Amino acid sequence: MTDTARSATRNTTGGTPGMTLVVTGASGRTGSRVARAAAAAGLTVRAASRATGFDWWDPATWADALRGADAAYLAVPSDVGAPGAAEAVGALAREAVGLGVRRLVLLSARGEDQALPTEEALRASGADWTVVRSAWFAQNFSEGPLAAELRDRGELVFPAGEVREPFVDVRDVADVVVAALTAGDRYAGRTLALSGGRLLTFGEAVAEIAAATGRPLAYRSVATRDYGEALAAFGVPPREAEALTGIFGTLLDGRNAHLSDGVREVLGRAPGDFSGFVREAAAAGTWKA
Numbered sequence: 211m212t213d214t215a216r217s218a219t220r221n222t223t224g225g226t227p228g229m230t231l232v233v234t235g236a237s238g239r240t241g242s243r244v245a246r247a248a249a250a251a252g253l254t255v256r257a258a259s260r261a262t263g264f265d266w267w268d269p270a271t272w273a274d275a276l277r278g279a280d281a282a283y284l285a286v287p288s289d290v291g292a293p294g295a296a297e298a299v300g301a302l303a304r305e306a307v308g309l310g311v312r313r314l315v316l317l318s319a320r321g322e323d324q325a326l327p328t329e330e331a332l333r334a335s336g337a338d339w340t341v342v343r344s345a346w347f348a349q350n351f352s353e354g355p356l357a358a359e360l361r362d363r364g365e366l367v368f369p370a371g372e373v374r375e376p377f378v379d380v381r382d383v384a385d386v387v388v389a390a391l392t393a394g395d396r397y398a399g400r401t402l403a404l405s406g407g408r409l410l411t412f413g414e415a416v417a418e419i420a421a422a423t424g425r426p427l428a429y430r431s432v433a434t435r436d437y438g439e440a441l442a443a444f445g446v447p448p449r450e451a452e453a454l455t456g457i458f459g460t461l462l463d464g465r466n467a468h469l470s471d472g473v474r475e476v477l478g479r480a481p482g483d484f485s486g487f488v489r490e491a492a493a494a495g496t497w498k499a
Contacts, residue, residue: 230254231391232275232282232311237261239349240317243384244283251388258282266298269305276306281313281391284332290317291324292453300331307336313398315387318343320403321466324457329401338398340390345405345466348377348484351415352491355444360419361497364427369434369458370412374467376405377415379482386476403470406481418485422492425499434459 231248235241236257245255258264258275265271266287276282284302286295303314316332318325320343332339350356351366359366383404390397410418413429420427432440434455441451473481491497 228254229281229392230256230279232256232258232279234258234264234266234275234283235285235287238285239347239353240285240380240383240387241283243380244285244387247381247384247388248391251392253388253392266302267294269301272302272305273309276309276311279309279311281315282306282311283315283317283387283391285317286328288450289324289454289457290319290328291322291326291457292450295325296327296331299328300335303332303335303337303339312336312338313391314338315340315342315390317383317387319461320345320405320470322457322461324453324460338395340397340399341401342383342387342390342472343401343403343470344383345378345470346375347380347383348406348482348487349380351377351419352487352496357496360416360427361499364425364499366412366416366427366429367432367437367440368412368429369432369437369455370462371431372411372413373462373464374409374411376407376409376466376469377484377487378404378406378473379484379487382406382473382477382481386473389476397476402472402476404472404481405466405468405470406484407469408484409467409469410484415484418488419492419497422488423497425497427497434462 231253233241233245233255236245236259248255256279263271264275284299286299306314314337318329318341329341356366386402386404416427416429438451438455441454
């Protein structure tokens with residue numbers, strides 16, 4: 211689906227002109243798309259990132275970002291199930307409510323047990339909350355360290371085995387977030403599970419990328435316990451690397467090898483297909499050596 215078509219779909223959900231939305235991680239993978247989708251829907255976007263003085267781990271920076279806003283999108287750095295995430299989300303959500311920012315949407319992960327305390331911290335804050343549990347992002351293959359591996363080494367090393375995952379386009383996630391914020395109370399107190407429309411192994415996903423680029427790209431599965439070395443090579447701090455390998459050890463055990471209908475429920479259309487994402491990214495030169 212093109213961005214024009216996505217924009218048309220967003221605008222049918224009913225925008226809320228004048229609403230000010232705080233977007234944490236506004237320069238990141240999801241936050242940047244949420245910011246664009248929110249602006250297209252007529253919302254006023256307030257970016258909250260280190261570049262604007264906001265720091266998830268420094269409560270003294272929160273009030274300036276939140277004060278006077280109507281709603282906030284919460285995307286925890288590293289991972290929603292990382293150490294300290296539940297405490298930070300709970301504290302920030304309580305501060306937001308105290309400042310009159312009651313409408314909060316949290317990005318979470320489908321099937322991630324480690325994320326449950328963070329979700330519960332949001333629910334206990336007194337906010338009008340929505341949790342968006344997303345499948346693995348399609349854009350993980352085109353942005354960040356996995357994309358660099360494919361581009362520079364022609365190989366993706368990852369501890370996913372032959373597990374199948376319904377990769378979801380981050381633009382669909384962003385559209386759902388904005389629709390949840392602009393639909394009144396329809397999605398308040400709800401947990402929405404999002405996925406793409408078909409199941410692929412990581413190897414099959416890399417094969418689609420190889421076909422689109424004409425490059426002999428490969429996927430190599432490694433044991434989860436060994437993947438910490440790769441994370442260290444990416445520059446991930448040891449404590450964070452340990453947390454991520456623990457998350458991957460459960461998240462990639464096959465529990466997510468099923469489809470979820472959240473995109474269709476909220477947006478009234480099918481999610482974007484992985485092949486369409488691959489064609490667009492390949493045409494943009496994403497994986498050129």
